[in-house]
Amino acid sequence: MPEDKKKESLLDKVGNSPVWKSIFRSGVPRTRRQRMYAVLGNVFLHLHPARLPRHAVKVGYTWCMGGLSFFLFVVLTITGILLMFYYRPTVEYAFTDIIDLGEQVPLGIMREIHRWGAHCMVLTTWLHMLRVFMTGSYKPPREFNWAVGVILMTLTLLLSFTGYLLPWDQLAIWAVTVGTNMARATPFLGSEGPGASLLAIGDINLIHSASDVRFALLAGRFVGEATLLRFYVLHCIAVPFIAMIFMAVHFWRIRKDGGISGPL
Amino acid sequence: MIETLKNTIDYLSTPTISFTLITAIFPFVFPPTDWFDRINRKLRIDKLWTNTGGLIQFILITGFFVLGYQDPNFKIILMKGDNFPIVLMVYSMAFFTWYAMKKSYINDARLDEGKKPMEYHDPEDKVLVWPDLVYIEFICLILFMVFLIVWSILVPAPLEEPANPAATPNPSKAPWYFLGLQEMLVYFDPWLAGVIFPTLIIVGMCAIPYVDINKKGDGYYSFKERRVGYFIFMYGWVVLWVYLIIIGTFFRGPNWNFFGPFEYWDPHKLEVLNNVNLSEYFWVIGLGQPLPSNILLRESVGFLVTGIYLFVVPVLLAKTVLKKMYEAYGPTRYTFLMILGLSMLSLPIKMYLRWFFNLKYIIGIPEWFFNI
Ligand code: HEM
Numbered sequence: 001m002p003e004d005k006k007k008e009s010l011l012d013k014v015g016n017s018p019v020w021k022s023i024f025r026s027g028v029p030r031t032r033r034q035r036m037y038a039v040l041g042n043v044f045l046h047l048h049p050a051r052l053p054r055h056a057v058k059v060g061y062t063w064c065m066g067g068l069s070f071f072l073f074v075v076l077t078i079t080g081i082l083l084m085f086y087y088r089p090t091v092e093y094a095f096t097d098i099i100d101l102g103e104q105v106p107l108g109i110m111r112e113i114h115r116w117g118a119h120c121m122v123l124t125t126w127l128h129m130l131r132v133f134m135t136g137s138y139k140p141p142r143e144f145n146w147a148v149g150v151i152l153m154t155l156t157l158l159l160s161f162t163g164y165l166l167p168w169d170q171l172a173i174w175a176v177t178v179g180t181n182m183a184r185a186t187p188f189l190g191s192e193g194p195g196a197s198l199l200a201i202g203d204i205n206l207i208h209s210a211s212d213v214r215f216a217l218l219a220g221r222f223v224g225e226a227t228l229l230r231f232y233v234l235h236c237i238a239v240p241f242i243a244m245i246f247m248a249v250h251f252w253r254i255r256k257d258g259g260i261s262g263p264l
Numbered sequence: 265m266i267e268t269l270k271n272t273i274d275y276l277s278t279p280t281i282s283f284t285l286i287t288a289i290f291p292f293v294f295p296p297t298d299w300f301d302r303i304n305r306k307l308r309i310d311k312l313w314t315n316t317g318g319l320i321q322f323i324l325i326t327g328f329f330v331l332g333y334q335d336p337n338f339k340i341i342l343m344k345g346d347n348f349p350i351v352l353m354v355y356s357m358a359f360f361t362w363y364a365m366k367k368s369y370i371n372d373a374r375l376d377e378g379k380k381p382m383e384y385h386d387p388e389d390k391v392l393v394w395p396d397l398v399y400i401e402f403i404c405l406i407l408f409m410v411f412l413i414v415w416s417i418l419v420p421a422p423l424e425e426p427a428n429p430a431a432t433p434n435p436s437k438a439p440w441y442f443l444g445l446q447e448m449l450v451y452f453d454p455w456l457a458g459v460i461f462p463t464l465i466i467v468g469m470c471a472i473p474y475v476d477i478n479k480k481g482d483g484y485y486s487f488k489e490r491r492v493g494y495f496i497f498m499y500g501w502v503v504l505w506v507y508l509i510i511i512g513t514f515f516r517g518p519n520w521n522f523f524g525p526f527e528y529w530d531p532h533k534l535e536v537l538n539n540v541n542l543s544e545y546f547w548v549i550g551l552g553q554p555l556p557s558n559i560l561l562r563e564s565v566g567f568l569v570t571g572i573y574l575f576v577v578p579v580l581l582a583k584t585v586l587k588k589m590y591e592a593y594g595p596t597r598y599t600f601l602m603i604l605g606l607s608m609l610s611l612p613i614k615m616y617l618r619w620f621f622n623l624k625y626i627i628g629i630p631e632w633f634f635n636i
């Protein structure tokens with residue numbers, strides 16, 4: 001019937017094509033049923049349930065801060081990968097590579113997006129935490145997810161901190177020096193920590209400046225080439241990897257704890 | 265006129281004064297008990313959380329930054345690339361605190377009238393994630409990306425001279441989000457400020473849901489039902505974290521000396537430091553004797569004081585003032601809460617001991633790196 005065909009819009013045509021259907025499993029989501037399928041049948045969207053209580057979708061309730069934290073994590077991963085194409089973590093090249101990133105690379109604002117995005121992610125996780133506290137959403141059954149959140153926030157700070165060293169400028173090495181100096185004072189495990197002298201065999205001190213936690217962190221007695229490599233690996237691989245695992249738990253638990261909190 | 269204003273702000277922001285002021289005002293702004301609440305309402309402090317109140321807060325903050333931007337000394341600090349996020353932090357913190365408190369007060373009024381909080385909707389009446397949520401997320405995301413890209417185009421990421429291990433900048437600062445901890449170093453040794461306290465903060469934060477036994481106020485904004493919780497959390501968050509970050513960023517100059525926002529960061533500013541340990545107070549000044557050579561004897565007073573603070577005070581409180589609380593919380597929860605609470609309180613206590621008595625260490629055993 002030619003008239004029916006005319007009514008079908010381009011979107012519908014695409015949506016009902018075998019290719020589209022093979023990818024998304026449903027046509028253009030028009031009916032209630034199709035819309036629920038659209039969410040359930042998509043690996044990304046099915047982080048969400050198909051239906052939600054009305055208050056849960058209000059920006060005024062969640063401030064979108066958890067979502068933004070995750071979004072920033074994704075943005076930082078993508079820009080971070082782009083930066084890794086150019087950046088070499090050695091004392092010889094690190095600083096000049098950073099300069100080249102701004103001056104030689106086309107569209108050279110990746111470093112800016114990465115750095116400002118990182119600052120923003122620290123802020124959004126803090127604000128997300130504030131919102132969760134203010135709505136009392138950590139109360140049972142969500143206690144454990146709050147604890148997972150605290151760990152995520154710690155990891156966010158660690159990510160930011162390890163990344164701080166990579167430009168290898170004055171700001172970087174001294175901020176990291178100040179930060180890691182603390183480790184020297186770890187009780188028992190730092191060379192200048194209380195109780196460290198107790199860990200000794202006879203006269204031989206087990207904990208000294210070349211064997212304490214600070215040394216393990218810096219791969220040396222001071223912030224140097226080996227530290228740069230260590231922080232690079234922590235920043236690009238190790239901490240994001242751990243953060244991803246905790247995020248998976250965080251999101252899964254939101255669903256398992258009965259979805260977003262709300263008044264009874 | 266402007267100069268007087270600047271001098272006043274400089275004077276008020278000295279930690280001794282600003283910390284005392286904020287701490288004294290705090291229970292009236294987030295009243296934890298009925299008594300404070302009555303005064304809060306009588307003085308109309310609760311109007312802070314209305315639109316007008318929000319506007320006034322906004323104007324005050326903006327006024328400060330505008331004034332600061334015109335001041336040559338403050339401008340230098342303000343314009344450091346990595347300090348911009350703190351400006352963002354000040355605004356977003358103020359805005360979202362205001363917003364959450366505003367909603368809480370609206371809900372409180374509804375609860376008083378016997379209505380449900382405004383987050384309540386008929387549980388049968390659900391919305392579909394596609395399109396209702398997905399579109400909101402999408403809009404949030406686009407707006408945020410626009411903001412981030414514009415910021416990135418306008419402000420280049422900071423880069424200083426290449427690293428030089430031989431040239432220590434003065435002051436050397438940790439990244440801004442750790443400056444609260446660095447500020448604590450003024451009052452505590454690194455093993456406490458840099459290791460024990462951060463650990464306690466993380467453990468304590470994870471513990472919040474387990475020690476808070478108040479079942480009310482889950483899933484909606486409400487102040488009335490969770491006054492004490494809001495008060496403690498806000499105090500830790502706003503004063504012991506955000507305030508210290510602001511002090512550490514804007515007001516700490518060379519040699520970690522304090523400088524008011526409109527003061528010149530003079531590297532030669534001398535602050536007379538003749539801090540005295542508790543042991544010296546007791547043996548030398550109190551008893552007129554030389555310090556005993558036995559370390560444990562020398563520090564016995566310090567151990568006694570610390571022991572009383574950590575072990576006797578909680579027991580006494582449980583038997584007297586906090587008897588009801590102890591019964592409600594049970595021994596484990598109570599102990600945990602006390603450890604966290606007393607550690608949190610130790611910071612202001614140590615601050616005041618330092619300011620008023622020049623007290624350096626309560627227990628000072630540098631031989632073992634064990635100083636409190
Ligand atoms: C990298 C950091 C984090 C990411 C990506 C993240 C992500 C999310 C998302 C997307 C939600 C859904 C609701 C919303 O957007 O508010 C959520 C909920 C939640 N988050 Fe996080 N979060 C992070 C950190 C935290 C932190 C620091 C805490 C607390 C200390 C926390 C505790 C919670 C809790 C308890 C919920 C459930 C809230 C409810 O049911 O109302 N999360 N998180």
